Amino acid sequence: MESQTGLKLEVAALTDVGCKRTNNEDNLGYDLTAQLFVVCDGMGGMAAGEVASSTAVGTLLRAFSESTASSATIEERLYSAITQANHEVCALSQANEEMRGMGTTLVAAGLDGRKIVIGNVGDSRAYFLRDGGCVQITLDHSYLAEQVRNGVMTADDAGASPLQSLITRAIGTAETVEPDLFSAALEPGDMVLLTTDGLTRYADAELIGQLVLTHTDLQEACQALINTAKEQGAVDNVTCLLLRFSEEDSAA
Template sequence: MATAVVRFTAAALTDRGRKRPSNEDAFGFSVEDGVYVVCDGMGGAAAGEVASSIAVDEVLRIFHERNGSAVLPRDAEEAVETANQAIYSRARRNYKLSGMGTTLVAVVVRSQHVWVLNIGDSRCYRLRGGSLEQVTLDHSLVEEQVRMGRMTKAEAARSPMRNMITRALGTQGQVTPDCFNFDAQPGDLLLLCSDGLTRELSDSLIQSLISSSLPLEQRCSRLIEAAKKAGGHDNITCVLVQAD
């Protein structure tokens, strides 16, 4: 049986939200190189902005330099490790940036093959056949408690520890991303987002907002505006990747 030819298009949007004085999220993508990235930085004195920007730039740079010759998932994991080292080294050289770090969620595609890597609590979702599925697993204290059956989803949402992540890029000399892979089908829609979106909107509302025939840019805008209307307590970033 012949394999379907899958082509990808994408759109993205980020917003400071309604409460934060600056935007420490960063995103980037290259349809030509088949890579899409969202990062949510952390650290005082604008260090979070530095960390998230470094991570996005490094991952995009590596895949651009490989010029389609990357061996997956090995080179994707190498790109994440290179970004980690760049952030960690920068923080060690500048005490004002000490302790900075960032989450990362990245999608890399080759033909119909999709690899998803994540560190922290930025997420990747897949909308297929009208059903929304969370591809990644959060590296956060409360979500790990939920997975072990020690806390309910409702308790996790109310917990004062819900902002604590257990894995971040750049805070240590080495870090290991989770890696997931699947074959894309025509019609699949991937959503990469920071927790500024998922803290405000339920999965069912996210699904309803992206399940339309509107252009990807408008669907991104709908997500951002809904999250702001719900409170906008954090920076909000989303990248939508459509398989056609």
């Protein structure tokens, strides 16, 4: 509930193994002091996906927190922390035969005053909710999303394709990675959702907005999102992290 934004901050997060998987390769984390929030969706054989996502979350939070006293901008700090997470996962992958080829998506939100900066690699997404509307902030680094953006395929065709999990950029699969960064000025009432494709293959921005905005309790909103995916079969793990910003209590 702490905030350095001049706004009251509420946070809720839930992760679920889904209906088909036996293990959860998603990971999430946040540091209220450093004002950083992250969701990752790991991939790789055996337990490698879990290792990749947990390593990325831990490295990102540590690197970002360690840069708090630096003179770098929040964009530079987040970019650097993401590249450090990539280096750590890549090094683990190369050093362990059973983890070779593992990787993870990453979507993170960092706060600097009333400014929020979103960074992403892969197809885990950030959504921004304001005035009853919900829009996707991030661009998926996936084969299908790129086909749609290039006009090669329609969104409906992409939704029916068996290539849902084919991503074109990930943490840990190459020695370098290029995250996308997005920023926005926060206002009271704004909400941000960080989530994995375990949800977004079943819910578009409009449905996400409806589900979140009909629950005043953030934890219940996260559960409602997960339930929606599970009601439709949830073939993947499902993770949701919600942030809500409101005016600080004047008596505080």
